[in-house]
Structures are given as C-alpha cells and as structure tokens.
Amino acid sequence: MKRLLVFLMMFCALSTYSLAQNWVGTWATAPQTVVRSFMPYNNCMTNRSVRQVVKVSIGGDVIRLKLSNIYSMQPVEIRSIYIAHAKDSSDIDAKTAQYFKFGNSYKTIIPAGKQIVSNALKFKLRNLERVAITINYTSAPEIPTVHMGSRTTSYIMKGVTNAHSNFAKAFRENHWYNISGIDVYTMSNNMSAIAIIGNSITDGKCSTDNAQNRWPDVMSEMLQLKHKITNQGVLNLGIGNNRVTVPGGFGALAKERFDRDILMQSGVKKVVIFEGVNDIGAARSGSSETVARQIIESIHGMVKKAKARKMKVYLGTITPFKGAGYYTHFHEAARLYVNDWIRSQAKNVDGILDFAKLLQDPNDDRRMKREYASNDWLHPNPTGYKAMGIYAADIVK
Numbered sequence: 001m002k003r004l005l006v007f008l009m010m011f012c013a014l015s016t017y018s019l020a021q022n023w024v025g026t027w028a029t030a031p032q033t034v035v036r037s038f039m040p041y042n043n044c045m046t047n048r049s050v051r052q053v054v055k056v057s058i059g060g061d062v063i064r065l066k067l068s069n070i071y072s073m074q075p076v077e078i079r080s081i082y083i084a085h086a087k088d089s090s091d092i093d094a095k096t097a098q099y100f101k102f103g104n105s106y107k108t109i110i111p112a113g114k115q116i117v118s119n120a121l122k123f124k125l126r127n128l129e130r131v132a133i134t135i136n137y138t139s140a141p142e143i144p145t146v147h148m149g150s151r152t153t154s155y156i157m158k159g160v161t162n163a164h165s166n167f168a169k170a171f172r173e174n175h176w177y178n179i180s181g182i183d184v185y186t187m188s189n190n191m192s193a194i195a196i197i198g199n200s201i202t203d204g205k206c207s208t209d210n211a212q213n214r215w216p217d218v219m220s221e222m223l224q225l226k227h228k229i230t231n232q233g234v235l236n237l238g239i240g241n242n243r244v245t246v247p248g249g250f251g252a253l254a255k256e257r258f259d260r261d262i263l264m265q266s267g268v269k270k271v272v273i274f275e276g277v278n279d280i281g282a283a284r285s286g287s288s289e290t291v292a293r294q295i296i297e298s299i300h301g302m303v304k305k306a307k308a309r310k311m312k313v314y315l316g317t318i319t320p321f322k323g324a325g326y327y328t329h330f331h332e333a334a335r336l337y338v339n340d341w342i343r344s345q346a347k348n349v350d351g352i353l354d355f356a357k358l359l360q361d362p363n364d365d366r367r368m369k370r371e372y373a374s375n376d377w378l379h380p381n382p383t384g385y386k387a388m389g390i391y392a393a394d395i396v397k
Contacts, residue, residue: 022185022186022187022267023064023183023184023185023186023266023267024058024060024183024184024185024186024191024192024193024233024266024267025181025182025183025193025195025233025235025265025266025267025268026056026057026058026059026060026063026125026182026183026184026193026233027054027055027056027057027181027182027233027235028066028180028181028182028195028235028236028237028265029054029147029150029176029179029180029181029236029237030147030180030237030238030239030251030257030261031068031070031071031115031145031146031147031180032071032145032146032147032148032239032250032251032252033071033143033145033146033251034143034144034146034148035148035250038148039146039148039173039175041171041173042142043142043143043144043146043175043177044140044141044142044144045135045137045140045144045156045177046137046138046139046140047137047138047139047158047159048137048140048156048157048158048159049134049135049136049137049156049157049158049159049160049161049165050134050135050137050154050155050156050157050177051090051092051132051133051134051154051155051156051157051161051167051170052132052133052134052135052150052152052154052155052176052177052179053086053130053131053132053133053152053153053154053210054130054131054133054152054176054179054182055128055129055130055212055217056125056127056128056129056130056131056182056233057127057128057220057232057233057234057235058127058184058191058230058231058232058233059124059125059126059127059129059184060125060184060185060186061122061123061124061125061185062120062121062122062123062184062185063083063120063121063123063125063182063183063184063185064100064117064118064119064120064121064182064183064185065081065083065100065117065118065121065133065179065181065182066115066116066117066118066179066180066181066182066183067108067110067115067116067117067118067178067179067180068110068115068145068178068179068180069110069111069112069113069114069115069141069144069145069178070113070114070115070145071113071143071144071145072112072113072141072143072144072145073112073113073141073143074112074141075109075110075111075112075139075141076109076110076137076139076140076141076144076178077107077109077137077138077139077140078107078108078109078110078135078136078137078138079106079107079136079137079138079160080099080100080106080107080136080160081099081100081106081108081118081133081134081135081136082097082098082099082100082133082134082162082163083097083098083100083121083123083131083132083133083134084096084097084098084131084132084134084163085126085129085130085131085132086129086130086131086132089153089168090132090153090155090167090168090170091167092132092134092163094163094164095163096123096124097162097163098121098122098123100118100119100121101118101119101121102116102118102119103119107138110178112141115180120185125182125184127224127230128220128221128224130212131182133179134161134163135177135178135179136160136161144177144178145177145178146175146176146177146178147175147176147180147239148175148240148250149175149200149203149204149205149238149239149240150174150175150176151174151203151204151205151207151208151209151210151212151214152174152176152209152210152212153172153173153174153209153210154172154173154174154175154176154177155167155170155171155172156170156171156172156173157170157171174209181235181265181266183266183267184233186267188231190231191231191232191233191267192231192232192233192267192268192269192270193232193233193234193235193265193266193267193268193269193270194232194233194234194235194268194269194270194271194272194396195235195237195261195262195265195268195270195271195272196216196234196235196236196237196238196271196272196274197237197238197254197257197258197261197262197271197272197273197274197275197302198236198237198238198239198242198272198273198274198275198316199238199239199240199241199242199243199249199274199275199277199278200238200239200240200241200242200278200379201215201238201274201277201319201379201380202214202215202216202236202237202238202274203236203238203239203240203242204217204236204238204385205240205379206374206376206379206380206381206382207382207385208382211382213382213385213386214236214238214385214389215380215385215386215388215389215392216234216235216236216238216389216392217234217236217389218385218386218388218389218390218392218393219234219388219389219390219392219393219396220233220234220389221389222389222390222392222393222394223393223396223397226390226393227393227394227397229397232270233267235265235268237261237262237265239251241278242254242275242278243275243278243279243282244275244276244279244294244295244298244299245279245291245294245295245298246278246279246282246283246291246294248282249278249282254275254298254302255298255301255302258302258305259305262302262306263305263306263309268311269311269312270311270312270313270314270350270396271302271306271311271312271313271314272313272314272315272316272353272392272396273299273302273303273313273314273315273316274315274316274353274355275295275299276295276299276318276335276338277318277319277321277335277378279291279294279295280292280295280318280331280334280335280338281321281324281326281327281331282326283330283331283334285330286330288330288331288333288334289333289334289337291334292334292337292338295338296338296341299315299342303315303345303348303349312350312351313349313350314349314350314351314352314353314395314396315342315345315349315351315352315353316342316352316353316354316355317338317339317342317343317352317353317354317355317356317357318335318338318339318342318355318356319355319356319359319360319368319380320335320356320359320360320361320365320366320367320368321335321367321368321377321378322364322366322367322377323367323373323376323377324376324377324378325376325378327366327377332366335356339356351395351396352395353391353392353395353396355388355391358387358388358391359372359373359380359384359387359388368380368384369384371383371384372384372387
C-alpha cells in the first residue's frame with residue numbers, strides 16, 4: 001500500500017497539468033516586444049540554436065518550462081529544448097542535460113499571441129543555481145517575444161545543437177528569447193513565490209552583466225543565506241522603462257500586465273509593487289500632479305486584486321533621482337506625493353519597502369547617496385542594489 005501511494009504521488013507530480021497549487025515559480029521574466037533601438041540585430045531565430053542562462057531561486061526534483069509568444073504575429077516552431085546545469089560562460093555540464101517534452105513530442109509550436117508550458121521533467125534543480133536552457137528553433141518570427149534587459153548573455157548558433165556542442169564561438173546577445181518562467185513541483189503547501197512588478201531598477205539596469213546582482217537576486221540570496229528561508233521563490237517581473245499609466249514606455253503598462261505577469265505566476269503568496277518613476281519622469285509640464293494621482297489609483301487597484309486572492313502585498317517607495325535627465329522640481333513634488341501615500345498605506349498592506357529613505361543622501365533627500373548611485377543618478381549601482389536586496393529580505397521574509 002505504501003509503495004502504491006508513493007507511485008501515485010509521483011504520477012501526479014509528473015503530469016503536465018497536475019494540481020496547480022503545487023507548482024511554484026523559481027524563476028520568471030516579463031515578456032515584451034522588441035524595441036529596435038535596443039535590439040538592432042536580426043532577431044529572427046529560424047534554424048538557430050539559442051542557449052540562455054538563468055539563475056533560479058528555489059530548487060526541486062521536478063520542473064516545467066514556460067514559453068511565451070504573446071507579442072508575435074507568427075507561430076514559433078521548435079525542434080527541441082534541453083536544460084542543463086550551467087558552468088562558465090556558455091559551457092554546461094553535458095551529463096546533466098535533459099530534454100523537455102510537450103505532450104508526446106520533443107517538438108512544439110507556440111501559437112502567435114499565446115503561451116505554453118512543457119510537460120513536467122525530472123531534473124535535480126539546486127537552490128540559487130544557474131541553469132542553461134537551449135532552444136533549437138525550426139522557424140521563428142522576425143519580431144519575437146523577448147525580454148530585452150536580461151543582463152545575461154545568450155549564445156546563438158546556426159543549425160541544431162546538443163549538450164556536447166561547443167558554443168565558444170557563438171554570437172552573443174544580452175537578451176532572452178521566448179523563455180518566461182521555470183516552476184518546481186512540490187508536495188508541500190509550505191513553498192510559495194514572491195512576485196515583483198517593477199521598472200528598470202527592478203530589471204537591474206546598471207547591475208553587472210552575468211553577475212546576477214539585481215536587488216531581487218540579492219533578496220533571494222539573503223532570504224536563504226541570512227534568514228534560512230529556502231521555500232520562497234523570487235520572481236523578477238521588472239521591465240526597463242516600464243510605466244504604470246503613462247503610454248510611451250517599454251512593455252505593457254503595469255496596471256495592464258499585473259494580472260498576467262504577477263497574479264498568474266505559480267504559487268505566488270507575496271507581491272511587491274515598485275513602480276512609478278518613469279510615469280513621473282515622462283509627465284509633461286503641469287501634469288505631474290495628475291500623473292501622481294493616476295499612479296496611486298493604479299497601485300491601489302493592484303493591491304485590491306492581490307488582496308482578493310489573499311496574497312500579502314509590499315509597496316516600494318520611489319527612489320530619489322535628482323541629477324537624472326528628467327528631474328525637475330515638479331517631478332520631485334510628484335515623487336514625494338506618491339511616496340507619502342505609499343507610506344500612509346502601512347496599515348492596509350503587509351509592509352513598506354522604503355527604498356527612497358534607504359538610498360537617499362542624508363544631506364539632500366532628493367538625490368541618491370553617491371556610494372549607491374550609478375552615473376545617471378536614476379539607477380542604483382551594484383552597491384546600491386545590494387543594499388536594497390538585503391533590506392528587502394529583512395522586510396519581506
């Protein structure tokens with residue numbers, strides 16, 4: 001009887017669509033369309049193999065891969081996809097390579113405007129490790145669904161590759177193509193994920209390429225290494241130049257993508273909302289106050305949606321940006337207005353991540369501390385991101 005029970009439990013774990021509440025996100029990124037000024041290379045991956053490296057948060061023995069083609073007008077045809085433990089640069093541990101299946105086939109098609117999920121795959125995924133996902137494309141759209149700000153190098157080769165192929169001379173691009181998430185399967189109800197919606201500060205602009213030192217990366221490490229919390233995945237759904245309500249940025253507006261990018265992630269029980277600076281920076285003269293009110297209204301709507309699903313919610317204050325190209329006194333007034341409202345919500349949400357106070361110069365609270373600021377005075381540098389990640393882990397744990 002005991003053996004039969006174990007067999008049934010494993011069968012459920014390996015079923016593609018087994019109980020949804022038992023899948024938990026360990027890594028995710030927000031899909032977006034190509035912006036040609038940032039991705040000038042011919043991004044059509046037809047008859048190419050693309051190796052993409054990601055760093056997960058929590059581990060497990062059974063995983064599944066999520067793929068997105070939501071911003072493309074043509075389907076993506078894939079010959080095969082394999083995953084392996086990553087080594088240096090493009091190298092992988094070939095003996096660990098495993099191929100994903102989709103239904104009864106290694107081949108799959110992602111329809112235009114759709115997302116798909118692989119079958120469950122037995123794969124020993126370790127906490128905080130880097131893995132390489134290699135897609136062998138048959139045909140792909142000229143304008144693909146991507147994540148532009150990967151801060152991580154992808155390796156592109158012509159033709160079909162396998163785990164023993166040498167990618168040393170591959171073309172290199174710091175973008176992700178079609179991959180959108182990795183989930184782990186758990187028999188426990190104690191595992192969950194933290195989903196973060198944000199802009200380039202969350203996406204990691206001015207962090208170190210391939211170092212995985214964005215503030216959500218640091219938070220994930222601190223949860224495990226400092227607080228000994230190894231059962232919470234951290235999902236970074238930041239998009240560079242993303243906005244909440246003002247058109248013209250990159251990616252769908254935060255108020256529009258919140259349901260898909262945050263609420264539809266697997267196993268999410270905590271949500272971090274950290275947006276608004278790009279709306280303020282883009283506000284025309286005389287409209288800053290209106291934009292600030294729109295940001296507040298939209299964030300309030302996100303909070304209500306998450307709370308309706310019994311998720312815990314944490315709000316991040318907008319960091320200072322005096323010295324940045326779009327700084328004005330009107331924009332600063334709008335930042336202070338939104339931050340005052342965020343701080344006033346302490347009793348209505350589960351925590352306030354007061355990043356503004358953390359990073360501000362004690363002698364001028366409109367500006368970041370020099371030791372935390374990058375040269376554009378808008379984005380933190382790696383030292384600033386480290387401070388944010390340590391602080392966030394202390395609050396969200």
